[in-house]
Amino acid sequence: MARPDRPLTDGRLAIWRHPLPVRLTHWINVLCVVVLLMTGLQILRAHPHLYWGLASDFDDPWLSFPVIPGWMTLPSWRDLAAGRNWHFFFAWIFVINGLIYLTYALISGRVRRLMEPSREELRDIPQSVVQHARLRFPEGEAARTYNVIQKLTYLVVLFLLLPLMLATGLAMSPGMNAVLPELLELFGGRQSARTLHFLAAMGLVAFTVVHVLLVFLSGPINTLQAMVTGWYVIRTEPEDATDDPA
Amino acid sequence: MIRPDRRLLILGGAAFLSGCDALVRNPQATCTVKKAEGLTRGAQRAVIPRTALAPEYTEREISKNFRANGSIDPADREYRALRANGFRDYRLVVDGLVERPLSLSLADLKRRPSRTQITKHDCVEGWTSIGKWKGARLSAILDEAGLKPNAKYIMFYCFDALDQTEDGERYYTSIDLVDAFHAQTLLAYEMNGRPLPIKHGAPIRLRAERQLGYKMAKYIKRIEAVESFAHIGKGKGGYWEDRGYEWYAGI
Numbered sequence: 001m002a003r004p005d006r007p008l009t010d011g012r013l014a015i016w017r018h019p020l021p022v023r024l025t026h027w028i029n030v031l032c033v034v035v036l037l038m039t040g041l042q043i044l045r046a047h048p049h050l051y052w053g054l055a056s057d058f059d060d061p062w063l064s065f066p067v068i069p070g071w072m073t074l075p076s077w078r079d080l081a082a083g084r085n086w087h088f089f090f091a092w093i094f095v096i097n098g099l100i101y102l103t104y105a106l107i108s109g110r111v112r113r114l115m116e117p118s119r120e121e122l123r124d125i126p127q128s129v130v131q132h133a134r135l136r137f138p139e140g141e142a143a144r145t146y147n148v149i150q151k152l153t154y155l156v157v158l159f160l161l162l163p164l165m166l167a168t169g170l171a172m173s174p175g176m177n178a179v180l181p182e183l184l185e186l187f188g189g190r191q192s193a194r195t196l197h198f199l200a201a202m203g204l205v206a207f208t209v210v211h212v213l214l215v216f217l218s219g220p221i222n223t224l225q226a227m228v229t230g231w232y233v234i235r236t237e238p239e240d241a242t243d244d245p246a
Numbered sequence: 247m248i249r250p251d252r253r254l255l256i257l258g259g260a261a262f263l264s265g266c267d268a269l270v271r272n273p274q275a276t277c278t279v280k281k282a283e284g285l286t287r288g289a290q291r292a293v294i295p296r297t298a299l300a301p302e303y304t305e306r307e308i309s310k311n312f313r314a315n316g317s318i319d320p321a322d323r324e325y326r327a328l329r330a331n332g333f334r335d336y337r338l339v340v341d342g343l344v345e346r347p348l349s350l351s352l353a354d355l356k357r358r359p360s361r362t363q364i365t366k367h368d369c370v371e372g373w374t375s376i377g378k379w380k381g382a383r384l385s386a387i388l389d390e391a392g393l394k395p396n397a398k399y400i401m402f403y404c405f406d407a408l409d410q411t412e413d414g415e416r417y418y419t420s421i422d423l424v425d426a427f428h429a430q431t432l433l434a435y436e437m438n439g440r441p442l443p444i445k446h447g448a449p450i451r452l453r454a455e456r457q458l459g460y461k462m463a464k465y466i467k468r469i470e471a472v473e474s475f476a477h478i479g480k481g482k483g484g485y486w487e488d489r490g491y492e493w494y495a496g497i
């Protein structure tokens with residue numbers, strides 16, 4: 001599965017970063033998340049008020065949206081039926097795609113190899129935060145793996161946020177409530193589940209904004225090319241050429 | 247550098263959005279997307295045991311302000327007359343693919359095996375209210391009428407028209423036999439310990455607790471057992487179903 005490094009000219013090295021299943025599932029997931037978000041806002045528009053607890057206390061929503069603009073929703077006009085049909089269609093693809101990715105990433109050892117932070121890394125988190133804030137991204141050997149913040153973020157997204165989207169979505173289903181009432185209770189009732197579904201979606205939006213921003217700040221050509229072709233370019237330390245005057 | 251990027255982003259975004267809208271308008275795409283409903287129904291039927299009960303709640307959790315959705319005051323002339331007389335002349339007709347068609351008064355219905363339950367009502371719009379319902383078990387009524395072997399769906403025809411006009415298209419919907427014979431499926435005539443209020447569907451409404459609110463027809467006039475609903479209305483099994491909503495409303 002892993003492929004050997006490919007030396008390029010002027011001290012650069014192409015490393016095999018994202019195997020095909022990762023690239024495919026990543027972009028399918030992006031499509032799903034975008035459609036799910038836009039159709040989700042269409043569904044929210046049918047009753048743009050959020051509550052905590054079992055039921056809706058119509059006099060006391062904790063959050064209301066006076067307007068949800070059409071450009072944010074799919075379709076742009078009001079159509080709850082279409083919004084729901086598209087939401088559930090893409091929810092199925094999202095779930096199947098996610099299962100394929102997780103199975104692959106766990107079995108191939110990708111999660112352990114690329115995302116499990118070492119003890120030293122966890123200790124050095126503050127330093128890594130500072131580096132991140134200065135927008136210093138490693139280009140050499142250190143760029144072979146994700147940095148510790150990236151690792152933790154991906155772990156949270158993959159094993160918390162995305163599964164939470166699915167679980168809170170299923171908790172809103174009256175059919176599922178009959179077979180898995182524990183899930184409904186876990187989230188504190190259907191209206192809490194709906195609120196958490198919304199908050200998790202906003203968490204995902206926040207992640208995506210930062211994620212895309214960092215892709216662009218850290219060298220969009222290289223990282224995007226890696227997510228399309230699989231090959232990522234790093235710099236090798238130019239040891240023999242310049243360091244040795246003799 | 248920033249300028250062309252931003253223009254590209256806006257153009258790309260606009261193209262994406264209008265592309266999405268065009269796809270939603272495309273009947274072929276709609277047809278594909280609607281296939282997910284079959285998958286959802288199949289998956290839910292596979293994981294939810296036939297007899298699994300919807301969660302029930304306590305008196306304390308009953309909503310003070312249970313929202314009434316859809317019609318709240320049918321304009322139908324016959325309905326108005328029945329209502330003026332306290333529904334004393336109301337008859338629920340049960341016919342179609344049954345051995346013994348029935349015509350039941352409200353008093354008849356109240357003598358049939360009943361059930362009382364406090365359940366949540368999940369609207370397709372997203373809100374939830376909790377109410378206490380008492381009604382005749384639909385399974386008992388259907389057993390009394392005796393379904394013919396080819397009966398597959400139970401249709402509910404109502405007095406109300408959602409456009410609130412006298413001759414507007416009447417509300418209707420349908421469920422399959424799994425839900426029709428479910429223990430919590432009731433022809434409810436009481437809500438929160440009192441006769442079912444007009445705005446909640448008097449004299450009787452359906453409770454089908456494992457589906458969304460639009461399946462729980464109010465102002466029921468007639469129940470019909472059918473083999474297929476392809477010839478009824480626009481053929482999708484209900485008023486909202488004919489307007490794009492899923493026939494299986496388990497999510």
Ligand code: HEM
Pocket residue numbers: 017022026029030033034105110114154157158208211212215223224226227
């Ligand atoms: C929509 C929500 C998104 C989610 C949940 C998401 C999630 C992820 C995850 C979990 C990874 C690590 C995958 C792995 O290594 O196995 C990743 C990598 C990556 N993503 Fe996303 N992503 C999203 C959107 C995007 C978008 C919109 C872009 C492009 C602008 C993008 C570009 C990339 C790139 C280039 C990488 C590789 C980073 C690297 O090699 O350092 N992602 N994404």
